[in-house]
Amino acid sequence: MGVSNSYLSRTEVQQLLGVNPFGLWRLVRKYDDFPRPTEPPKEPEEVWDGFQVYRWAAHTPEFAHRGAVLLRPLPEDVAPGRWAGYKDTVRGPALDWHTALGTIRLVHCDDRRVATDVATEVAGRGNPDGVAVVCALYGDMSFHGPALVAADTAHPGIEYEADWGDVAALAGQDLPWWPDLLRLPHLIRAWEPGAPAVVAEVPANDNEKTLRRVVGNDAFDVTSHLAATDMANDIRNNRIDAALHDNEIFGKEGHGERRNPVVIAAVPDTGHHPLRSDGDRQVLEAGWLGLALSTHPDAVAAIEVAVGRQPDLLPFGALTEVPVRPGAISERWARRLTMCDPTAAHVVLAQGKKAEAFFLDPLTDMPVLRTVADHDGKQLWRFYAPLSLPAGDAELASVVLHHTVWVTTSDGHLHPAPCTPSEHLWWGNGYGDRPSEAATVINLLLDDLGATPNLREHWNAPKGLTALLNEDHKQGTELTRSTLLHARMTPPRTR
Template sequence: MGVSSSYLTKTEVQEMLGVNAFGLWRLVRKYDNFPQPTEPPYDPFAAFGDNKDPEEVWDGTQLYRWAAKTPEYSHRGALLLRPLPEDLTPGRWGGYKDTVRGPALDWHTALGTLRIVHNDDRQAAADVAANLTKAGNPDGVRVVCALYGDMGITGPALVAADTAHPGIEYEAGWGDVVALAGQPLPWWPDLLRLPELIREWKPGSPAAVAQVPSNRTEKILRRVARNDAFDVTSHLAVTDMANDIRNDRTDSCEHENEIFGRDRYGESPNPVVIAAVPDTTGHPLRSGGDREVVTAGWRKLALSNHPDAVAALEVAVGREPGLLPYGALTEVPDRPGTIVERWARRLTMCDPTAAHAVLAHGDSAEAFFIDPLTDMPALRTSGRGGKPLWRFYVPLSLPANGGELASVVLHHTMWITTSDGHVHPAPCTPTEHLWWGNGGGDRPSEAAAVVDVLLDDLAATVNLREHWKAPKGLTTLFNEEHKHGAELTRATLLHARMTPPRQR
C-alpha cells in the first residue's frame, strides 16, 4: 500500500531528462524548484566497502513529478501527471490480462494502453511494469496503475508506474484515468477482489453478487465447531465468534462500496462502477449469544488438550480476550528471595492445556503449572540471555475467603498480599498492564484503580474502562519511581487514597 521509494544516481537523472552533466548543472540554477539531491538509503553492507563518501542520489518520484509539471521536460516526466490533451478520444476497454500481481484490466487510450491492477499491495504497479519491460512489453502498455488503498479527490487513489521507468512509482488521479478511458472505471471491495470476478467483468456488466471468502480465523473456528471432541457449549462458543467474523467481513464490503461509490459532497457522483457486492443472504448471522454460555464454552476449550482447542483459543485471544477467564499476560524473572518465589511455591505442576500452549506462544517451556487458588495457568521458560522467567495470566479477580488487602509489592508487576497470608498477581483486565513510575501514558492510574477497588473488596472484579477516575492521591503514589521489591502497606495506600495531590 502506498508509493514505494526509488532513488536515481546523477547518471540516471541525466538519462531521464536527456541532459549531460553541464545540462544538469544548468537546470539546478535555472529552476528554483528543481529537486535537491538526498542521502542514499541506508546500506547495511556499506561498512564493508571502501569507506568512500556515498554518491548523491535523487528521489525518483519527486524528480519524475517535477519533470511532468515543467513544460520544458514534461515529455520526460510521469505520463499521468502531464497535461492531458484538450480533445481526448474516448478510450476503449481492452479485456483482462493476468499479471504477476493478479488479473488486470486494459484500456486503450489516447496516451496508449493503460493497465489497471486491482491490487493495493506495495510495489504492485512497479512489479507489473518491470515484468512487462523484462518480457519486451508485447502488449505495448505505457502505464500500469494499482490501488493505493485510500480515497483520492476524484475517486480511489492510484499508484502508477510507467513502463519507460518501471522502478519509479507515483500517485495518479482516478479522474484522469477515467477521462482517458472515457467512462467510469470498475472497483471491487478488498475482500471481493477475486481473480474470477475481475476476469469476468465487462463494461455494462451488473455488479456481481459473491460470497465473501472465509479468512483463516473463521475457517479454524468452523472446523472446531464440527469437531465431536468438544461439547455443544464449546461448539456454540466458536460458532458465535465465527459468525461475528463473517458478519464483520460482509459489513466491511458493504461499507467500502458505500465509501468508494458514494456521491462526492456537493459534486457529481464518483466515476466508479461498483463491480461486486457481497451476498447478504441470511446476513447477519446470529452472534452475540448468551454471555454465560459463550464464556463457559471458551473455558472448556481452554482446559482441553486438543490441538483444535489451541487453534481456537489463539483466535479468541487475538479477537476477544474478554471471553476468556484470564487477565493480562505477564512475565517476571524467576529470582529467589523475591515475592515471585513466595507466589511460585504455591503453584502445582500439571499437564499442559490449550491455555498453556497459547501462553507458551511457540517458546519451549521447562514445566507447566496451575495456581490452585485462582486456576490461572503459568509456565516456566527462558527469556533473553537464557535467564529463567515465569509467564502467566493474572486473574480477573482474587479469592477473598474473608481476607483483605494487606499490602502491594512492586516487582516487575504489581503483587497483592492478603491478611490471610496469600500472595497474588494483582488482577487486571486482559488488554491492560499494571505498572508504576513515569512509564508514559496513563498506566499509574490503572494500578491506582485496581488498588482502590481491592481496598474495599478483595474479591471484586476489576473494570478499567474508566481508570482515569481513580483517586488522585493513589495515582500520584503510583506515579512515583518505586524500586523493584518496594512494599506499600495497607495504611500507606489508604492514606494516599484520602490525600489530594499537592498543588504545583
Template sequence: MGVNSSYLSKTEVQQMLGVNTFGLWRLVRKYDDFPQPTEKPHDPFAAFRDKQESEEVWDGTQVYRWAAHTPEFSHRGAVLLCPLPEVLTPGRWAGYKDTPKGPALDWDTALGTIRIVHSDDRNVATDVASALAGAGNPDNVVTVCALYGDMGFTGPALVASDTAHPGIEYEADWGDAAALAGQALPWWPHLLRLPQLIREWQPGAPVAVVEVPPNDNETILRRAARNDAFDVTSHAAVTDMANDIRNNRTDSVGHENEIFGKEGYRETPNPVVIGAEPDTSRHPLPSGGDRQTLKTGWHKLALSSHPDAVAALEVAVGREPGLLPFGAVTEVPVRSGTITERWARRLAMCDPTAAHAVLAHGKPVDSFFIDPLTDMPVLRIPDDRGKPVWRFYAPLSLPASGAELTSAVLHHTVWITTSDGHVHPAPCTPTEHLWWGDGWGDRPSEAAAVADALLDDLGATVDLHEHWKAPKGLTALFTEEHKHGAELTRSTLLHARMTPPRAR
C-alpha cells in the first residue's frame, strides 16, 4: 500500500493552520520551507460537477508534515510527527477493537488514544479515522495507524490518519508509537493476522503457535482430493499441489517473522513483539511427486465433467500449467476458405469436460468440440462483436505417425501441414505464444524454435525455455511481415535455417 494523496484548497490550508488570508500570506514569506501550491491531478469528471475545482491547491500531507515540524504550528500538525515530550508518561494497552477494516488494538498515551489497525490494505487509516470522526469520535482516538506493508528503521512501517483531519494520511514511525505506548508493540504476519488471535492478545502473552489457514485454492484442491468421483491418481495430483500451497504459505509466514521481528538497524532492538508463528509440527507436507504421475492425474481431471474438477483445473492453470496436457490458449476467427477451415472439418462435437469449462473462462459458448488427432478441447464462441471464433488450446506435440512437416501457414497463429494430409495448430507451451512480424522490436523466436524442432521430428515436444537460441535464419524469416495465409514451405524453412540473416 502507500500514503494516499490529498489536496487542500487555500481556505482549507487556512483552517488547518488557524490563520486568515493575510496570515497565510505572512507565513509563506516568513518560512522558506513552506510547501508550494501545486496542480491537482486531472479529474476527467470535473466537467460534470457543479462545483468548479480550485486552481491552486496544496498537498495535504506536505502541509500537515510542515506544521508538525514547525514550532509555531506543531499543535496543528500531524500528531505522530510532532516532537515527543521530553518526559513521557508511559502509555497503557487499552484493549481490542473491531473495525470495518480489520482488527485493532488501542493504546492510551500522553497524546491521547492511538488505534493501530492490523491491516495493510489501502485507505485503512483514512477510512477508520473518518468513520470515528463522523460518529463523534466516542473512543477519543487522536490518530489511527495502519500497516504500510513494509519495514521501517524501527519496526514495521506505519501510515497514520488523525481524527482531526481524517482525509490526510502520512507515514509514522513504529518506534515513536511504541515510545508513546511505553512498550514494544505486537505485530502479526499477514496470513496470521486473524481477529481471534489479535483479540486474545495482551501484553506479556506468549507467542501464539497456530496452523496457517488454507486459502481458497488449497480449499478447492482438498475438496477435490476427498471426492470419490476421481481416482487415486487424480487424488494424488490435487493433494500434491495443495501441499505445495500450504508449504509455501507456511514458509512465507516464517520469512515474514524473520524480517519484521529482527533486531533492527540500531544498537537497541526494534520494539516489536511477534504475535503468532506458524505451527511447523507437520511441515513440510509431501509435495513434488513424480511429474509424469502428476500429469496423468491432471489429465484425468481434465476429462471429467464434475464441478470439483473444473475448480481444481482452474487452480492448476493459474499455478502450474506445465502439469496440464494443454499448450497456449489461442483464438482465430471462423472463416471459410482458410487453413482453419481445413482443420475444423475434422473436429468432433462433444459434451463439455472440465477442460472445456476452464478454456471458456466464463465466456458464452456456442458449441463444444474435440480434435480427435490431438485430444485438444475446442470451443466455438462469439467474439466481442458477436462474430464466431475458434478458441482452443494449442497441442504440446503433434501425432507423428511417420509423417513430416510439409509447410507452416501463418493465419492468426502458426499452422502446420503434414505429408499425410493433416493440418494442425503448431504446438506451443502454455506460457508462450506463436506469432510473426517485427513485433515493435521483439522477434518471433518462439515460432522459429517450433519450426526448427518439427523439421527434424514432427512429433517433437517443444521446449521454449530458450527459444531465443532458435536458428537466426528461421527467426529472420518469421520476423518478416507476411500476410495472413502466407505459406512457408518445407524447403523455404530448411533454407532459412541454414542461411545466416542479412545484416540490417
C-alpha cells in the first residue's frame, strides 16, 4: 500500500528530461523550483527523488511532455474515452480505457509496487495495447474518489499519486470500484459499463476455514464445536460488515456539490447476515478449554486463531518467560511442575521455538515448557500466567520480583501472579510509564487471593503501591505483606 520511492542518478535525470550535462546545468540555474538532489542511504553519488523530478517536469511547460502523464495539464474539451475490456496482468486482472492520452490500465489492488510491476511488464512486452499509464489503488480515499498510484510505461519505476476524478474524466465515465474483500478476479473480469452491482458471497479467510474445520471434526465435543462456530460466525459477520462499510465510504457523495465518479461494482451477500455469535460465555470458555487440552493438529490451529482474536476466552493469561536459574524463586516453583505430553496449548505457547520438555502446573493447570533463549542459548521457562490463583483460606504473604511478579501464600505455596492475556507484569523505571498493572494485581490479591484481575483501568492502582514498584528493585527482591499494605496506605512523596 502506498507509493514506492525511486531515485535517479544524474545521468537518469538527463535521460528523463532529454538534456545533456550542460543542459541540466543550465536548467538548474534557469528554474528556481527545480528539485535539489537528495542523499538516501548507501548511495555513493548524489541522486534525485524520481517523483519530484517527474512531477516538476509535468508542471513545467518546456518539459511537460516528459513529465508524469496524469500530472500534466489535461487538454481542454477532452474527448471521452472508451472502455476496452479487461486484461490479466502479473498483479491480477485490470480494466482498460482508451483515452486521449493513450490507454489507461487500472488494476484493482492496493499492494505495494503494483503500478510499477504492471507497467514494467507492459513495457517489457513491447506495449502492444498502447498503454500510457497503469493505475493501482492506494488503499485510501482522496477528494474525488479512491486514491490512486500511477506508473507510466515510459518510466515504470517512478510511481506517483493520481486523481481518480482525472482518470474518470479521461475515461468519460464513472469508474468501477470493488470493496477489498470482493476484489475477486472473476468479478472484475465480468464487469461491463452499466452493469448493476453484483451480489457476491464474501469468501472465508484462513481463520474462518480453520474454525469451520474444527466444527466438522468429530474428534472434538459439542462445546468445542460451539466455541469454534461462535468465533467463525463472528469472523464472517465482521468481514461482511467490513465490505458494507467499504462500499459506504468509497461510494458516498464527494466533497461539495460534485459527486464522486464511482460505481460500486459488487455488494456482499447479506441473505443470512448476521450469523449468530456471542453465545453463553461459560459454554464458550469450556469449549476453548477442551481445545487447549487436545492433542489434535486442528486444535492447535484453532487456538492460534483465538490467541490472536479473542484471547480472553482462553483459560490462560499473559505469555511469560523466566530464565532457568539455580537458587532463584522460580526453581522452587519448577519443582512442583509435572512433565506431560504436549497439548495444543503447549504448541501455541512454543510459537515455533524448540522445546526441551513440556510441563503442567498442577495447582493452576497452566502449560509450561523449557526452551532456550534466542540471543544467548540459555535455558528459559516459558509459560502462561494464570488468570487467577487457587486460594482456599490462604492470603497473600509476600511478593517476589524475579523477571515477573511471584506470589507466596500463607499456606506455603508459590505462584506466578495472575495476569490478563493482553498485559504483562513488571517493575522499575519505565521511562515515564509506571508499573500500574502489577500494582493493580497486588492490590486485588491483598484483599482476595483468589480474585481474577481486571486491568482495563490499571492506571487507577493505589499510588503508593505503584510508587513502590516503580523503584528499581534487584531481581529476587521480596516485598512482605506488611510492606505492601503500608505502601498501599502511604501517598507517594512529591518532589
